[in-house]
Amino acid sequence: MNLALAFDTSARNRPDKPAMFWGETEFSYATLRQQSLMVAQQLAVQFGVQPGDRVALWLKNRPEFIPALFGVLNTGAVVVPINNFLKPDEVSYIVQDAGANVMITDEELGAHAAALTAACPKLKLLKVEEFRKPAADSSAGSPEFQLSAATESDLAVIIYTSGTTGRPKGAMLSHGNLMHNVESCRRVLETIDQDRFAVLLPMFHSYMLTVGILLPLLVGASLVLVKSVNQPKHILAEVCQRQTTILPAIPQFYRTLAHAPMALTLPFRICVSGAAPLPVQVLKEFEARYKIPLIEGYGLSEASPVVTKNPLRGEHKPGSIGIPIPNVEVSIQDDEGRMLGTNETGELCVRGGNVMMGYWNLPEETAKVMRNGWLLTGDIGYRDADGYYYITDRKKDMLLVNGINVYPREIEEVMYQFAGVKEAAVVGIPDPRKGEQPIAFAAASDGATLDEKAVLQFLKTKLADYKLPRRLVVLPALPRNATGKILKTSLRELWASSHHGT
Helix, strand or coil: CCHHHHHHHHHHHCCCCEEEEECCEEEEHHHHHHHHHHHHHHHHHHHCCCCCCEEEECCCCCCCHHHHHHHHHHCCCEEEECCCCCCHHHHHHHHHHHCCCEEEECHHHHCCHHHHHHHCCCCEEEEHHHCCCCCCCHHHCCCCCCCCCCCCCCEEEEEEECCCCCCCEEEEEEHHHHHHHHHHHHHHCCCCCCCEEEECCCCCCHHHHHHHHHHHHHHCCEEEECCCCCCHHHHHHHHHHCCCCEEEECHHHHHHHHCCCCCCCCCCCEEEECCCCCCHHHHHHHHHHHCCCEEEEEECHHHCCEEEECCCCCCCCCCCCEEECCCEEEEEECCCCCECCCCCCEEEEEEECCCCCEECCCHHHHHHHEECCEEEEEEEEEECCCCCEEEEEECCCCEEECCEEECHHHHHHHHCCCCCEEEEEEEEEEECCCEEEEEEEEEECCCCCCCHHHHHHHHHHHCCHHHCCCEEEECCCCCECCCCCECHHHHHHHHHHHCCCC
């Protein structure tokens, strides 16, 4: 079994059922299946895509994302979803690293094509506007395309996670990894084919790929792809009109709902919070107001991505990331790999069929995060007496801005490219709206002066907007310890003492 076959079977079993809603438009399972087969045929015939080739997907949320995704999988090729907020420099790194020679994109993002093809001369673009349209008489059946014979152990998707090394790493997920995670999530969320999933988070994100796309389509449910993502009022109108039953969203969205001027009538049976820690205060306010279970979970791209969830039935502990999902094991270990007991703090480790095959072309990096079959997450936490897990800190220096990982090292690397920057450091500071915000510190080279605006303007040309530091503080020198390591704790304290109350 593979994902292409699983979707094809699901679609054949319910051809006329709506698979996806987009504004006023409905797409039946038969339509999406036929479009996926046509994209596969176009990729194979026009672009020469073969099993095992990598095909990049650089798209915003739009209906064509689904036939693009399954079109690639139908050919036996590997999908490389790319964050649509990235700048051409960042995108061309991923395209080159993955060795992708074909990219599916749209007119709007395709405007960057010149910059991309300059960096990747072999890259060929297929714009969704050029997808071949099914014949008006679709009863004539779908093109006879020989579906991929990939097995569960074959590579299906490479998801790039911003690496702490400053360069993104490609987490290799097999067909089996993703199907394992879909099945675990189906059981945890008690998903049935009558469910409707709201899709308002980015579809390139590993969480939405598994929970927002694969889960509903493989169990025969429907997805409500939200058209007006930037206007919370309209988002709710869309999901309510379509009687959406499951809402996966980020903590900030629930905070907005909890603080809405008046309580709204919401159709959801479950709300799921992912991508960033859910503040206990938000959880309590939301549940008190709406009486709908708001379930917090935890995951990471390397685990396809879901690892734990608060249970639907049974105790639901505020502040906890819950218990392991079915067929996934979690443990807390020390740096030597010893298992730690109840309430002992250590690194959260994961084992199960959802754990990635490794990082693309990075055996050394893979070896660093795998130990005796366990994936080391880099998150620090503990397990309570009831088996619920809590995350207390991050081993790595990562920030979470609006639920998206931001790695200070990546920003620092770009800062060092600015003439006159001698030392650079980025730390996260709490932000009530975005979770965290990056703040940059720099010291100038001898004889140089640094202008905050000029440096920030330079960063803006190189980095996605959500990664941009909110401020740059120029210091004579950055604080360091005896071994020369920059003391980020001191920088956070410095910021807090000079900005208390702001």
